[in-house]
Amino acid sequence: MALEAQIHPYEILPERCNGCVICMKACPVKAIRLRDHRAVILRELCVDCGICQLMCPHNAVEHVTQPFTAIDSFPKPVAIPSVTLFSQFGYEVTPNQLLLALKHIGFAEVLDLSWLCEWTNEAVESYLLDHPELRPGISATCPVVVQLVEKYYPDLIPNLIPFLPPRLAAARWVKTKLAQRKGWRREDIGVFYISPCGARNVKMDSPRYAEHSYVDGMLCFHDVYGPILRALDEIEETEIIQKCSGVGLAWSLSGGHAEGIRVKHTLAVSGFREVLKILEMLDAGRLRELRFLEPLVCPDGCLGGTLAVENRFRAKSVTKWMVRRHGSKSKVDPRRVEKMIREGYFDWEVSPTPHPLPPLDPQPDQAIAKLRRLEEILESLAGGQCGACGSPDCRTFAEDVVRGMADLSDCPMPRSDENVCGGADKKNED
Numbered sequence: 001m002a003l004e005a006q007i008h009p010y011e012i013l014p015e016r017c018n019g020c021v022i023c024m025k026a027c028p029v030k031a032i033r034l035r036d037h038r039a040v041i042l043r044e045l046c047v048d049c050g051i052c053q054l055m056c057p058h059n060a061v062e063h064v065t066q067p068f069t070a071i072d073s074f075p076k077p078v079a080i081p082s083v084t085l086f087s088q089f090g091y092e093v094t095p096n097q098l099l100l101a102l103k104h105i106g107f108a109e110v111l112d113l114s115w116l117c118e119w120t121n122e123a124v125e126s127y128l129l130d131h132p133e134l135r136p137g138i139s140a141t142c143p144v145v146v147q148l149v150e151k152y153y154p155d156l157i158p159n160l161i162p163f164l165p166p167r168l169a170a171a172r173w174v175k176t177k178l179a180q181r182k183g184w185r186r187e188d189i190g191v192f193y194i195s196p197c198g199a200r201n202v203k204m205d206s207p208r209y210a211e212h213s214y215v216d217g218m219l220c221f222h223d224v225y226g227p228i229l230r231a232l233d234e235i236e237e238t239e240i241i242q243k244c245s246g247v248g249l250a251w252s253l254s255g256g257h258a259e260g261i262r263v264k265h266t267l268a269v270s271g272f273r274e275v276l277k278i279l280e281m282l283d284a285g286r287l288r289e290l291r292f293l294e295p296l297v298c299p300d301g302c303l304g305g306t307l308a309v310e311n312r313f314r315a316k317s318v319t320k321w322m323v324r325r326h327g328s329k330s331k332v333d334p335r336r337v338e339k340m341i342r343e344g345y346f347d348w349e350v351s352p353t354p355h356p357l358p359p360l361d362p363q364p365d366q367a368i369a370k371l372r373r374l375e376e377i378l379e380s381l382a383g384g385q386c387g388a389c390g391s392p393d394c395r396t397f398a399e400d401v402v403r404g405m406a407d408l409s410d411c412p413m414p415r416s417d418e419n420v421c422g423g424a425d426k427k428n429e430d
């Protein structure tokens with residue numbers, strides 16, 4: 001019954017792509033190339049940030065989610081909305097109204113993640129106190145950050161805090177405990193995460209942290225926005241599904257998670273380039289005075305997600321209002337969280353693994369020779385950084401040539417040394 005796992009959250013539709021190279025220039029990890037005048041994503045480099053989708057002026061980059069009708073494939077569809085969803089409908093719509101609206105549009109059950117976010121704060125704090133050597137512990141809740149660490153900063157993997165993001169801990173709970181409690185067959189339950197960003201699709205939710213996918217599908221805010229708006233007109237607030245946690249609601253803001261961790265020296269950073277700068281500093285052995293780092297690659301945090309509907313500044317204001325209304329002091333019983341920790345409630349089942357880009361050559365002497373060749377090619381290029389060759393910049397093009405992924409003749413600009421390829425090859429042979 002489970003929907004087929006998606007392979008990647010973003011894909012480029014060749015029929016819409018006109019090869020303008022805007023996405024290739026914008027990709028922060030240089031994961032896009034032009035092949036036959038169309039953009040293609042190199043999956044081994046991509047970290048699923050969605051910036052290419054935001055930048056493409058021709059709507060040629062699509063995020064891969066399930067249609068809303070996918071919930072009909074399951075007798076018991078369960079919604080797990082990101083806490084960011086609560087910031088998308090203005091000041092007057094309460095989280096409880098939104099949870100009721102989700103039930104109204106077809107979900108058999110809805111789960112409020114705000115308490116789980118608050119419990120996760122407590123669990124992370126306890127983990128940091130037990131591991132004073134972690135400097136800092138890095139929150140693993142942003143899936144793009146986890147991919148960045150795995151691919152580009154693998155030395156920082158031990159710093160990732162080994163807890164499931166709340167959405168996945170909740171999904172696991174639904175498939176195990178809730179199923180038991182309700183007497184539902186596990187295969188009848190379809191867990192749908194409602195996401196502000198494409199990186200949290202089912203592929204991200206299955207092998208990355210857990211042995212099985214506890215999430216059957218991902219819906220983006222656009223998919224549910226219209227149906228929720230209509231439902232809000234129709235429902236009456238006769239039932240209190242959940243009084244939300246203010247501390248947990250703050251998680252959609254950059255700094256909301258860090259704010260709830262009572263250890264000395266926490267740092268929250270948001271925005272792709274800023275996150276990169278901080279990871280770069282950590283990788284260089286700096287910032288060791290920090291105990292906790294909350295990196296979120298979307299600007300201002302999850303409410304700046306690529307699939308959010310509301311203007312992020314308004315969403316921020318709505319969230320702050322909701323946090324004030326629900327209270328910003330922790331209300332959880334630490335003994336309850338200690339029990340959950342002992343029972344492994346937060347533990348991920350699969351640890352992140354390093355996936356660094358392979359070296360230029362597995363043999364060190366060959367790698368050095370290829371690096372020399374790369375520098376020679378680079379020196380011979382016109383240096384226009386135009387992308388006409390199909391690589392994002394001249395250095396990446398030279399590297400692509402050395403790796404055998406591009407041909408020197410792909411560069412249409414006049415080169416200073418037309419013999420460089422032959423010359424370098426001769427040196428390698430020597």
Ligand code: SF4
Nearest residue numbers: 017018020021023056
């Ligand atoms: S931005 Fe990228 S995907 Fe969009 S049309 Fe230009 S090259 Fe193609």
Ligand code: SF4
Nearest residue numbers: 027046047049050052
């Ligand atoms: S999703 Fe991000 S990392 Fe992947 S190709 Fe697009 S811009 Fe690059």
